[in-house]
Amino acid sequence: MTKIKNIGVLTSGGDSPGMNAAIRAVVRASLYYNIKVTGITRGYEGLIQADFTPMDGKSVGNIIQRGGTILKTARCDAFRTKEGRALAHKNLVESDIDALVVIGGDGTFTGADIFCKEYDFPIIGLPGTIDNDLVGTDFTIGYxxxxxxxxxxxxxxxxxxxxxxxxxxxxxxxxxxxxxxxxxxxxxxxxxxxxxxxxxxxxxxxxxxxxxxxxxxxxxxxxxxxxxxxxxxxxxxxxxxxxxxxxxxxxxxxxxxxGGKPSCMDRVLASRLGVAAVEALIAGKTDVMAGQVNKEIVFTPFSQTIKHIDAHDITPTWLKLVEILSM
Missing domain, CATH: 3.40.50.460 (Phosphofructokinase domain)
Structure with a gap:
């Protein structure tokens, strides 16, 4: 197992309340385990543009209560191409970043899954989306x-x-x-x-x-x-x-x-998953999303998380409840 020395963290796709709490947890957990951490601005676009900034404890001070994401987020068509991903990988290698934590939804994890397989690059995902539509976690950060x-x-x-x-x-x-x-x-x-x-x-x-x-x-x-x-x-x-x-x-x-300040539940969930992501990278896990199911941390392959499920928490019981209470 290769020792992780520098973890990059990015947010991608639509922003969701609690992303900053997740960034904070990744940074502080990395520092706790004596690992450098690098912030990547504007998601996968930042990977391609090498928009990297070293982070420390002060970098994430006073952000746990803030909505949005201090690392910014953007859609990136270039990362959908082999040429774009090749440039992203080159920038990571040249900057001595040897693992990633990506915070986002299904589009983010689709890109991460491809990148993992192409370059055998360690990546852990955190479910940051208000829609709660990912398999492998009871609740997503921001929902x-x-x-x-x-x-x-x-x-x-x-x-x-x-x-x-x-x-x-x-x-x-x-x-x-x-x-x-x-x-x-x-x-x-x-x-x-x-x-x-x-x-x-x-x-x-x-x-x-x-x-x-x-x-x-x-x-x-x-x-x-x-x-x-x-x-x-x-x-x-x-x-x-x-x-x-x-x-x-x-x-x-x-x-x-x-927008808006994340709820206590989202702050705690983001904090717990952020630490779990760093510990998972240290343990050699990759190409998975960290989630919480029945109060326990679980890891689900990206390829499974990004499949929308028709009835994730949408059951006849819930629909009957709506009908009963609307009378």
Missing amino acids: DTAINTVVHAVDKIRDTAESHDRLFIVEVMGRDSGLIALRSGIGVGAEAILIPEAQVGSEELVHRLETGRKDKASKIIIVAEGDEAGGAYVVGETLKEKFPNADIRISVLGHIQR
Whole structure:
């Protein structure tokens, strides 16, 4: 086993609350084990541009509570090419960086998996995405904060909805996964939740609203942006045709869900996984994501984590719960 002497850390893809806590944990764990650590700015783009900065304990001071990522993040088409990855590898070797911790989602891990296999380069991934759509961890870094952001926002919307007897259609993030919509929808007491994994068509939605309690002062419908119904505006147009006298409003929460201070749960999860990633590299692990399942640290091959699963926590039990509580 080759001794790890310098670990590079980067964040890639969409930012998520808790990424800074993960960076902090990787840096401090590396220093604890007398390993140098190098920050890589703007993800894989930084690898190709050799945008490297040595980090120490002071580099990550006072960041655990900050949203976003101090290392920045960017999409990188060049890393999808063999030429781009070859340049990235050359830069790593010339800078004496002999292992990586990459923090991101499925796109990040797809690139890491290819790079590992091409160059036999040690890489551990940390699940940093608000969507919670990776196999190998109960929760991803940023998911808890994101759903609480939705809950806080919709609670405020509910106040206005009740004051004016309105029906609000709230669109949340989740292009490929409805987990944000599902949990936040239950948390805010939504009358209906539309997600990609469960086909709730316009007819069924209209039926629920027609057969629901007529004396409700407000109604909230949560729509995942990737739902096949077409998003909040399409759903809104359908409902306006069916209920022309209803006061229907639409609110798209958008990128507000990605920002903000991470919750305690996300800070602790990121910290624990960051340390686990460094210890895994020391132990010779590579080409895997560190996750937490049933409160235990587990390692899952990148090739398995990046396969979206249709029913990750989307079970008939959850959907029945939504139906029962919407009465």
